[in-house]
Amino acid sequence: MSHAKQGRVFSGMQPSGEAHLGNYLGALRQWVELQETHECFFCVVDEHAITGEYSPSDLPGRVFDLAVSFLAVGLDPARSTIFVQSDVSEHVVLAWLFNAVAPVGELERMTQYKDKSTNLESIPVGLLNYPVLQTADILLYRADLVPVGEDQLQHLELSREIARRWNARFGEYFPEPQPVISRAGRILGLDGNAKMSKSLGNTVGILAEPEEIWERVRTAVTDPQRVRRTDPGRPEVCNVYSLHKFFTPPEELPDIAAQCRGATRGCVDCKRILSDHIAEHFAPIRERARDLKADPNQVREILDAGAEKARAEARETLEEVRERMGMRWRDLPILST
Ligand code: SF4
Known part of the structure; x- marks a missing residue:
């Protein structure tokens, strides 16, 4: 062989x-x-x-x-x-x-x-x-x-x-x-504590529809020190930001980090951007999965x-x-x- x-x-x-x-x-x-x-x-x-x-x-x-x-x-x-x-x-x-x-x-x-x-x-x-x-x-x-x-x-x-x-x-x-x-x-996982695992309920499915992705991502834990919208955040400790690094185009990352540190963008908006990029990334994969499930x-x-x-x-x-x-x-x- x-x-x-x-x-x-x-x-x-x-x-x-x-x-x-x-x-x-x-x-x-x-x-x-x-x-x-x-x-x-x-x-x-x-x-x-x-x-x-x-x-x-x-x-x-x-x-x-x-x-x-x-x-x-x-x-x-x-x-x-x-x-x-x-x-x-x-x-x-x-x-x-x-x-x-x-x-x-x-x-x-x-x-x-x-x-x-x-x-x-x-x-x-x-x-x-x-x-x-x-x-x-x-x-x-x-x-x-x-x-x-x-x-x-x-x-x-x-x-x-x-x-x-x-x-x-x-x-x-x-x-x-x-x-x-x-x-x-x-x-x-989205709870920011443990490894992402279905049994812990802290995951986002790769075949989830965009609304479902948003329902999951909006619950994600962020920088624990950013309690109020006006508190400056720390992208380097935020799990949402670590996911941005995988799904958000690299040229958008400096702005996302700066707006977090300067408290000029809230966490909900930041998560929305992430959720949209995840949905977009998996769109062709969702499409293929639909075809496979139909056959x-x-x-x-x-x-x-x-x-x-x-x-x-x-x-x-x-x-x-x-x-x-x-x-x-x-x-x-x-x-x-
Ligand atoms: S703005 Fe984004 S990166 Fe900053 S703490 Fe909130 S979710 Fe995390």
Whole structure:
């Protein structure tokens, strides 16, 4: 198998429905660029979604809506392999085989595991094992590069550790995947406190209509010191201004900052400008999403074709892994009695 482009990329996103600004700025934009230069596998990781609270009846719709977002932002099935994790059962098989070398102590030290398990009365094994499945996602395609946010670096380091341990035990085969860190940094939610996340309700959907974008953006927290309209503001600490930097044309930014500092423009007007730019930025993406939703069979066909391509690669990897791990009893010569 040859990796003709500059390397092989794998990345996945949990199906929380339509993507939001944090998904777009922190990951999807970069994925669209990477598919020009790298051989890319992009996956809706629904098997990861079941490790937390979720509703089985909502999950299919959330998978579909995220897939629509993938395609609407410009992930191109002609350039990338786009699929749903549970359509390729080799992911869970490889995760189980990696359990032979994955260190429990290190899994227990993962910050995300500690955060998510703290208040649980009974901790599901899947929560602990989550990074092992992530490792399988990546290494099933022998990906060299993984676009990640900084909060996922620890998991990726563990993936390298699992690759090293497996290679040491069964022979050099897997690459040690390296991170491609998002240049957007951490995208804060509209509350300005935590990472943008649907479960925290602090997001703006990328497919939202302009009125809905405004309804969300107008609630955004601004510089806490700018209590009255006449108080001078500090764009450098304001989360609305940090979003302006992504969506407002650069030539308009000095004015926005100056009018904030001089208290010559109020926060509501400033948010309105941001909301309009966000709506304008996503107009063609909304349009594409509308077309895709009107033709769900087209989306199904793309995901089916992606899963087929992914399965072909995955089977090749599993074949080699099984061989090296001694799961080839059928190859023994038949001993007659
Ligand atoms: S005017 Fe704009 S940048 Fe300044 S504090 Fe208000 S919302 Fe933030």
